[in-house]
Amino acid sequence: MKLYTTKLAPNPRRVAWFVAEKGIDDLETVEVNLLAGxxxxxxxxxxxxLGHLPALELDDGTCFTETVxxxxxxxxVYPEPNLMGVDPKETAIIEMWTRRAELYLANPMMMFVRMTHPALSALEAPVPEVGAYNKAAAEKFMKALNRHLADNEYLAGRFSMADIVGVCGVDxxxxxxxxxxxxYEHLNRWLAACNARPAASAGLK
Structure with missing residues (x-):
């Protein structure tokens, strides 16, 4: 298998972190230069x-994108350690929090950065107003997450794909x-705990 990826972008980091958590060591990695197009x-x-990263190419030629x-x-293919649910109920809970983390936290944070960082103008024209709107949307959800994390160590009860998606978005x-x-003390505690995991640095170096 070949994993097409790039450094520092949040979506490729999600998969790099997921791969590192599982200890998968037989994936061929192909670096793609986003800024060079x-x-x-x-x-x-x-x-x-589509021109999306990360992307996975299987040995039989099947190709697909989208991090989840x-x-x-x-x-x-690599069921242990489990990061997406061991039974129907837990799988649904992790899926719910993964979607929430993506839709209400990661996506707005990515738009905030993309619309305000001058170096990313090579990819699209900055629109500061759109960036500010998405920053406010992300922080609104952070407030709700802070309440949730007051009584929960991780988003779905234990460390899972949901945490990876959320942390990569914020970072x-x-x-x-x-x-x-x-x-948002509980949110910041959660971020620190997740980023302290050895696999968290995957996709950043």
């Missing part, structure tokens, strides 16, 4: 349909020197 070249688009889809496949804000509000 390598993901927009016909060869890449023809292979994967890639994680779901790898979870099936992307570092590109614009963003830190969550200090009063």
């Amino acid at each position: 390598e993901h927009k070249q016909p060869e890449f688009r023809n292979k994967f349909g 889809a890639i994680a779901r496949y790898l979870e099936t 992307f804000g570092r590109l614009v020197k963003y830190r969550p509000p200090e009063e």
Whole structure:
């Protein structure tokens, strides 16, 4: 299998972290230069349909993108340690929190950074107003997460794909020197605990 990826971007980091948590060591990694537009070249688009990273190419030639889809496949092939649910109920809970973390936290944070970081203008034109709107949306959900994490160590009860998605989204804000509000003490405790895991550095180096 080949994993097409790039350093520092939040979506590729999700899969890199997931792979590291599982100790998967037989994936061939192919670095793709986003700023040079390598993901927009016909060869890449023809292979994967869209210029999205990360992307996984199986040995039989099957190709797909989307981080949760890639994680779901790898979870099936490498079932331990489990990161996506051991039974129907836990799987549903982790899926719920993964979607919440993606839709209400990671996606707004990514748009906030993309719309305000001048270096990313190579990918799209900055729109500060859109960035500010998404920052406010992300912080609104952070407030709700802070309440949830007052009574929960991790988003879905134990460390899972949901935490990886959420933390990678928040951490992307570092590109614009963003830190969550200090009063969200439970959220910041959760971020620190997740980033202290040895696998958390995957995709950052």
